[in-house]
Amino acid sequence: xxxxxxxLEKDIRYREGLKACIxxxxxxxxxxxxxxxxxDPRMVVDTVQQKDENLLRDLLKSxxxxxxxxxxxxxxxxxxxxxxxxxxxxxxxxSIETGLFAESKEGRKQLVVKRTVGDHILKYGYCVYIDEVQxxxxxxxxxxxxxxxxxxxxxxxxxxxxxxxxxxxxxRNTAQESLDDLRRIFDETGGTARFKKIEEFSxxxxxEAGKEFIGDRDEYFNVLNNGEEQEx
Amino acid sequence: xxKSRKNEIWEAYQKEIAEDHYYFARSCIRxxxxxxxxxxxxxxxxxxxxxxxxxDPRQTSCTGxxxxxxxxxxxxIMTVVARQFALMTExxxxxxxxxxxxxxxxxxxxxxxxxHNPDIEKRAREALFNATGxxxxxxxxxxxxxxxxxxxxxxxxxxxxxxxxxxxxxxxLKVVDHIGCHYAKIFPEKGIGGAEFxxxxxxxxxxWGGDQVDYPERxxxxxxxxxxYIIKSNRxxxxxxxxxxxxxxxxxxxxxxxxxxxxCTYFMDRWQYVIAEMEGKTYGADGYGIPVxxxxxxxxxxxxxxxxxxxxxxxxxxxxxxxxxxxIKYNPETKYDGLNGKKLKVPENPACLRIC
Numbered sequence: 001x002x003x004x005x006x007x008l009e010k011d012i013r014y015r016e017g018l019k020a021c022i023x024x025x026x027x028x029x030x031x032x033x034x035x036x037x038x039x040d041p042r043m044v045v046d047t048v049q050q051k052d053e054n055l056l057r058d059l060l061k062s063x064x065x066x067x068x069x070x071x072x073x074x075x076x077x078x079x080x081x082x083x084x085x086x087x088x089x090x091x092x093x094x095s096i097e098t099g100l101f102a103e104s105k106e107g108r109k110q111l112v113v114k115r116t117v118g119d120h121i122l123k124y125g126y127c128v129y130i131d132e133v134q135x136x137x138x139x140x141x142x143x144x145x146x147x148x149x150x151x152x153x154x155x156x157x158x159x160x161x162x163x164x165x166x167x168x169x170x171x172r173n174t175a176q177e178s179l180d181d182l183r184r185i186f187d188e189t190g191g192t193a194r195f196k197k198i199e200e201f202s203x204x205x206x207x208e209a210g211k212e213f214i215g216d217r218d219e220y221f222n223v224l225n226n227g228e229e230q231e232x
Numbered sequence: 233x234x235k236s237r238k239n240e241i242w243e244a245y246q247k248e249i250a251e252d253h254y255y256f257a258r259s260c261i262r263x264x265x266x267x268x269x270x271x272x273x274x275x276x277x278x279x280x281x282x283x284x285x286x287x288d289p290r291q292t293s294c295t296g297x298x299x300x301x302x303x304x305x306x307x308x309i310m311t312v313v314a315r316q317f318a319l320m321t322e323x324x325x326x327x328x329x330x331x332x333x334x335x336x337x338x339x340x341x342x343x344x345x346x347x348h349n350p351d352i353e354k355r356a357r358e359a360l361f362n363a364t365g366x367x368x369x370x371x372x373x374x375x376x377x378x379x380x381x382x383x384x385x386x387x388x389x390x391x392x393x394x395x396x397x398x399x400x401x402x403x404x405l406k407v408v409d410h411i412g413c414h415y416a417k418i419f420p421e422k423g424i425g426g427a428e429f430x431x432x433x434x435x436x437x438x439x440w441g442g443d444q445v446d447y448p449e450r451x452x453x454x455x456x457x458x459x460x461y462i463i464k465s466n467r468x469x470x471x472x473x474x475x476x477x478x479x480x481x482x483x484x485x486x487x488x489x490x491x492x493x494x495x496c497t498y499f500m501d502r503w504q505y506v507i508a509e510m511e512g513k514t515y516g517a518d519g520y521g522i523p524v525x526x527x528x529x530x531x532x533x534x535x536x537x538x539x540x541x542x543x544x545x546x547x548x549x550x551x552x553x554x555x556x557x558x559x560i561k562y563n564p565e566t567k568y569d570g571l572n573g574k575k576l577k578v579p580e581n582p583a584c585l586r587i588c
Contacts, residue, residue, distance in 0.1 A: 069459075073413060225464045
């Protein structure tokens with residue numbers, strides 16, 4: 001067994017996700033990602049089940065593993081107790097650990113995820129925070145959100161929230177002590193290291209593409225977020 | 233299969249919901265996109281039902297959206313969950329109620345992992361202690377916020393001023409229930425009615441006088457997709473899956489959609505706006521969409537709270553057609569007011585979707 005498989009088998013998500021696939025295809029038939037993209041969870045499970053190191057490497061550097069939406073509808077339906085989504089979670093983790101995520105167009109977009117919901121956790125204590133959700137980035141929010149957000153000192157006060165306040169309640173400020181706890185948990189459990197890997201491998205790809213890479217919403221972030229990366 | 237046997241099967245999908253004394257875990261999405269909802273939920277539990285619920289300022293995101301988007305290790309989210317349990321323990325509570333369906337799935341998944349892998353629980357405890365010096369007890373009872381409203385649905389049913397009935401015709405309103413995938417698809421035994429026939433919202437519809445809409449794509453995902461929504465260029469995944477549901481429910485002419493997941497509420501509301509603007513297609517009558525409410529927004533409305541005080545104007549799809557059907561009086565002049573009646577500039581009208 002190759003090194004990549006040894007690493008994969010250390011992951012509890014992989015061990016719990018793969019029992020014995022009978023290739024029935026029920027997972028694919030209920031999969032929202034398969035409905036709208038070139039994605040087939042049955043093939044992913046079939047591929048890892050072969051335990052071929054080269055096929056696994058190809059999978060880790062492919063767009064395929066980034067198509068899943070992690071709804072976990074497949075867990076409910078599999079008649080043999082496999083969980084294709086858990087396998088995907090383990091493949092995504094290994095793809096980032098090995099840097100192979102940066103070899104696929106979809107994998108490279110993980111920088112966008114890290115710099116939005118990822119960084120927001122350590123900055124605000126929330127994955128999502130109103131100050132960061134501009135209509136320019138999220139046009140589907142529409143005019144009502146624009147009204148709510150532009151007038152948030154007023155609207156959020158009317159709804160009796162704790163926005164901007166150091167007290168319990170909706171949208172309160174997260175205390176520095178709590179943010180420090182999160183930072184130390186991330187350091188202790190590999191969250192910080194994973195964020196660092198995403199940034200480091202992305203920096204190399206940005207340099208290859210000749211795009212600005214200075215953090216936050218830089219040129220490379222926008223290229224990835226807007227899906228404007230040129231196919232090689 | 234005999235009907236009686238079938239009923240026996242579904243009896244296994246009931247769950248224990250504690251009577252009282254809950255530690256409340258908030259939702260990232262709900263706080264931001266429906267900012268009046270959690271305050272309303274706590275008001276219903278404490279003022280209408282007289283329950284004791286602790287709202288802790290020290291809690292944080294469970295980090296579930298980042299985890300399910302593939303940027304955080306399982307070890308990190310397990311330890312953040314452990315910290316939330318430590319806060320519950322420090323506060324002297326044993327029952328844990330979760331506002332978000334993604335978070336609910338995360339908490340259940342972590343507890344199930346620890347149950348079957350004591351070594352992993354041990355490592356999570358060590359990681360939490362090393363990082364924060366905290367220790368914790370496992371909650372005696374862990375439920376989703378909608379479970380508590382479900383438990384007390386008949387008690388609330390005795391208090392409501394309006395039932396889910398068309399005030400003009402006397403006919404029950406047709407209500408779509410949408411259950412967030414992570415409520416019961418991951419661990420069916422943790423949801424009322426399991427994954428196939430979840431009854432947590434349908435029970436409220438039945439108790440409050442409405443008719444359930446049983447449409448073909450009733451159990452299909454709303455299309456969040458975590459990273460597929462976070463990344464702007466991937467959002468076609470999300471809107472396409474929501475559209476599949478809207479197209480499927482449209483022939484049944486629903487008066488209302490209710491959801492128990494903050495993300496699902498958000499997507500089923502916002503994607504109706506997008507589909508209207510992109511394709512000129514609306515799913516309600518007269519250029520309106522189908523209103524999408526959370527379960528506590530619906531409860532608050534039926535209890536007689538002012539729709540604008542409970543934040544129903546923060547939805548992109550206008551709720552006025554629903555208010556009119558229910559015979560609820562409202563003041564259109566105060567809809568977009570700020571604090572204490574301060575007049576604010578009203579939202580621009582979309583090109584297609586009617587918002588007032």
